Amino acid sequence: MNLLDSLKEKIMIGDGATGTLLYSCGVDRCxxxxxxxxxxxxxxxxxxxxxxxxxxxxxxxxxxxxxxxxxxxxxxxxxxxxxxxxxxxxxxxxxxxxxxxxxxxxxxxxxxxxxxxxxxxxxxxxxxxxxxxxxxxxxxxxxxxxxxxxxxxxxxxxxxxxxxxxxxxxxxxxxxxxxxxxxxxxxxxxxxxxxxxxxxxxxxxxxxxxxxxxxxxxxxxxxxxxxxxxxxxxxxxxxxxxxxxxxxxxxxxxxxxxxxxxxxxxxxxxxxxxxxxxxxIKGLDPLKEKEVKTPPRVIISEEKHHEGLTLYEKVKAGRSIIVELDTPKHLDTEKFFEGARALKNAGVDGLTVADNSLASPRICNKTMASLVKRDIGLSSLVHITCRDRNLIGLQSHLMGLHTLGIRDLLAITGDPTKIGDFPGATSVFDVTSFDLIKLIKQFNEGISFSGKSLKQKTNFHVAAAFNPNVHNIGKSAERLAKKIQYGADYVLTQPVFSKEKIIETWEETNYIDAPIYIGIMPLVSARNAEFLHNEVPGIKLSNDTRKRMSAAGSPEEAVQEGLSIAKELIDTAVQYFDGIYLITPFIRYELTVELSKYIQRKTKELNAVKASQLVLSK
The missing domain is CATH 3.20.20.330 (Homocysteine-binding-like domain)
Incomplete structure (x- = not known):
């Protein structure tokens, strides 16, 4: 009698764990x-x-x-x-x-x-x-x-x-x-x-x-x-x-x-x-009929309506400006909130708040984003790295973000701990950035990682990171397209420092059906430029930019030169991308305030030109 025939006639017993017995005897390898x-x-x-x-x-x-x-x-x-x-x-x-x-x-x-x-x-x-x-x-x-x-x-x-x-x-x-x-x-x-x-x-x-x-x-x-x-x-x-x-x-x-x-x-x-x-089971025959218990129906409700457009919805609708403002490495938050208010008054659509950027501990970005929303009325795109939280922590974090009414997230791998303040700290990486995007989208279906119902659907929009500052940008674009397949809704790029790179980024990504925020970061000194170029992963400056910053005289002249370079980049960026992502250096928010106002002026000029061209075409 073969195995299947035996199973049809009687209850059979399998074995148990092999690894458990070996492990109990001190075996801890393959x-x-x-x-x-x-x-x-x-x-x-x-x-x-x-x-x-x-x-x-x-x-x-x-x-x-x-x-x-x-x-x-x-x-x-x-x-x-x-x-x-x-x-x-x-x-x-x-x-x-x-x-x-x-x-x-x-x-x-x-x-x-x-x-x-x-x-x-x-x-x-x-x-x-x-x-x-x-x-x-x-x-x-x-x-x-x-x-x-x-x-x-x-x-x-x-x-x-x-x-x-x-x-x-x-x-x-x-x-x-x-x-x-x-x-x-x-x-x-x-x-x-x-x-x-x-x-x-x-x-x-x-x-x-x-x-x-x-x-x-x-x-x-x-x-x-x-x-x-x-x-x-x-x-x-x-x-x-x-x-x-x-x-x-x-x-x-x-x-x-x-x-x-x-x-x-x-x-x-x-x-x-x-x-x-x-x-x-000794002496028992197999059961042929049973009464099935009907599991209780789990109702997954839709999210209650939230006020205002998300950043994804804004960039889909037209020009959108977001500004990265790092949370403090200490407990003095006065300048951070001062900067957030100034950026709100300057008309930006939202902040982006990093998740312990460069692997250095900062005040929790979820906390600061929540306070900015409550006290200043400005929404935030909250970064989430795969580095610092295991699957338990990630799920808890996502539920907390939803409960606080935060709807825009950036899913990224995260800088390695070796470059931060605690190089001996453990990097978790239970998931990749692709997996994190997929997990967030599963939350939008009301399902946790384990498959358990969340009893409510989240409504997150997920941004993906893209680095144009690589030797083969085409390969990087293919990786980005894969993130879109996993569910990313829109894109933030690393800062770019040449007009040619902006155009190349557009040429290599214009087939991707997702809005892109192009990254622009004002430089503040020659030393700042060289540090970014030589020591920060994912950032490369053009030779012309480095020469111009090196040629600047006083610190004030260097800042003005950095602003001039950023404005020239913006002149090109607004012709190709609806989203502009400004990165604030050293919490010098007055620089990104000025650039935000400049973008708005340039947008009005472009719209006026388009309107006049439309009239002439008729």
């Missing part, structure tokens, strides 16, 4: 490599689970693919590692148990930079290795991304008819990270040919059960459940799971009553947990 270096240890783990009552064991190949093995320099040993894993499992199982080839998800529980084509190639290689060794079935486990799982399932089903178990992972009970309900995901997997559909990892028995209560027994496929033993505890630098095996015995009956026919364990589970599952 577990899959042990198939080659310590095969007896892997054999011992398999035998432990078989003695505990497992009917099905999985190969030690969860991460034995090209992408994951490349982290350890083992990418060229994919075939050998997978082949040995099957051999070891077969030696342990003999004819007493089934062996399924484990293939883990690439994306995991966080954003991943690998492209779909790379993942597919990596999957195919591992798949063929396992099929060549004659496994009884495939176990696709710990897939948080339903699109990734369906993609690899299609590939597998095209080349083999052996049983396929697909276990998807959830951050929240019954909800995937894209907000899809578990029942819809199961329907997709069943339609694509999965023989067993279920859940594993992340959640313990209680929440897995809650998720399965809303799932009907499938018409064709079989339900599975591989929960974690419990929530982990972090102690002395290690993650520990403390669930009592007897707890699993109780939940084995609950899982059976929800229609589960295959149950095993994931992180933190041991042979004792598997033994408990076996005892819990």
């Amino acid at each position: 577990f899959e490599e042990l198939n080659l270096t310590h095969p007896d240890d892997i054999l011992h783990v398999h035998k432990e689970y078989l003695q505990a009552g497992a009917d099905i064991i999985q190969t030690n190949t969860y991460g034995a693919n090209y992408i994951k093995l490349s982290r350890y320099g083992l990418e060229e040993r994919v075939k050998k590692i997978n082949s040995e894993a099957v051999r070891i499992a077969r030696e342990a199982a003999k004819k007493d148990a089934f062996v399924v080839g484990s293939i883990g998800g690439i994306h995991g529980a966080r954003f991943h930079t690998k492209l779909k084509d790379e993942i597919k190639r990596s999957f195919r290689e591992q798949l063929y290795c396992l099929l060549l060794e004659g496994v009884d079935g495939l176990l696709m486990e710990t897939y948080y991304d339903i699109d990734e799982l369906t993609s690899v399932l299609k590939i597998a089903r095209e080349v083999t008819d052996i049983p396929i178990i697909t276990n998807i992972s959830m951050h929240e009970p019954a909800v995937l990270e894209n907000g899809m309900h578990l029942s819809e995901a199961f329907n997709r997997l069943e339609a694509l040919g999965a023989d067993v559909i279920g859940v594993n990892c992340r959640l313990g028995p209680y929440h897995v059960l809650k998720a399965l209560e809303a799932i009907p027994i499938p018409k064709k496929a079989i339900l599975s459940a591989y929960p974690n033993s419990s929530l982990p505890e972090y102690r002395d630098g290690k993650l520990l799971y403390n669930s009592e095996p007897e707890y699993f015995r109780e939940y084995a009956l609950h899982f059976r009553n929800e229609g589960v026919r295959l149950m095993g364990g994931c992180c933190g589970t041991t042979p004792e947990h598997i033994k408990a599952l076996k005892a819990g």
